[in-house]
Amino acid sequence: MKVSIMCPACSGQIVVGDKFCESCGAAVTDEQRAALRERLERSSGxxxxxxxxxxxxxxxxxxxxxxxxxxxxxxxxxxxxQAEDALANLRDMDPEMIFPQPIGGESMTVARLRDLIESEPxxxxxxxxxxxxxxxxxxxxxxxxxxxxxxxxxxxxxxxxxxxxxxxxxxxxxxxxxxxxxxxxxxxxxxxxxxxxxxxxxxxxxx
Structure with a gap:
């Protein structure tokens, strides 16, 4: 069964898939496409x-x-x-000291490590x-x-x-x-x- 709606501009028929009314060339709106889809849905299991x-x-x-x-x-x-626990462990360390263990393969100061830990959350x-x-x-x-x-x-x-x-x-x-x-x-x-x-x-x- 043909599923269509009436074009409000010229009373022509707009069918599923139309981008423009074939009678007058008016653009098919999103609301009209949704209405056509709903009618097709009701007519097709x-x-x-x-x-x-x-x-x-x-x-x-x-x-x-x-x-x-x-x-x-x-x-x-x-x-x-977790950051608060890590920062507590760093609290008494000199900010300019290089942290003993590389982080991600990179050597960094304690101050830099603190910044990273604080920003992660x-x-x-x-x-x-x-x-x-x-x-x-x-x-x-x-x-x-x-x-x-x-x-x-x-x-x-x-x-x-x-x-x-x-x-x-x-x-x-x-x-x-x-x-x-x-x-x-x-x-x-x-x-x-x-x-x-x-x-x-x-x-x-x-x-």
Whole structure:
């Protein structure tokens, strides 16, 4: 069945996949595309199933944004506690003295080491807040561009955790269940968005 809506400019028919009204050339708005997708979803069980997975992926994106905030706060508090212990051990040392053991293969003064220790908790928090803001932005972007937003979210998610595992292999098993659930939801969302796009193209070719 042909799924269409009426063009508000000329009363012509706009179908799924149209960027412009074929009758008058008016640009199809995001709201009109969303309305067409909803009508196609109601008329097609396959489309409804695909969009269900896409919505789940979008929900996963905003949940990841929240988790990055919470995780950042927890890591900040833990790192600050460890930093305070380390700074206590350095308190009585001459700031200009070269620390006996190289840090990351680099020799540095006690003062430089103190600065690094003090800044690490803040850096952890800022990185996680940045990732949270990025995920929140992708969640909003997904309202207009589902597939690109979910693809970017998946790429960011994988990159962050691969990088964390390289820096500290122990992070691989931390929150492993949540990581797997999020990875599955985002991957399934990408596949569903691609399938939905193909259905829209098939519908347009039959219109």
């Amino acid at each position: 396959d489309m409804a199933a695909h969009m269900k997975h896409v919505r789940e992926a979008r929900q996963t994106i905003i949940l990841l944004a929240v988790m990055f905030v919470l995780g950042g706060v927890v890591m900040y508090l833990l790192a600050r506690g 803040r850096q952890l928090l800022l990185v996680n807040l940045f990732l949270s803001a990025l995920m929140a932005g992708l969640w909003f972007w997904a309202k207009k561009s589902l597939l690109p937003a979910i693809l970017v979210a998946l790429a960011v998610f994988v990159t962050v955790h691969v990088a964390s595992a390289i820096v500290d292999p122990k992070t691989i098993v931390q929150g492993i269940i949540i990581k797997i659930v999020a990875l599955v939801a985002l991957t399934r969302g990408v596949k569903a968005a691609l399938a939905a796009r193909r259905l829209e193209a098939d519908h347009r070719s039959l219109a």
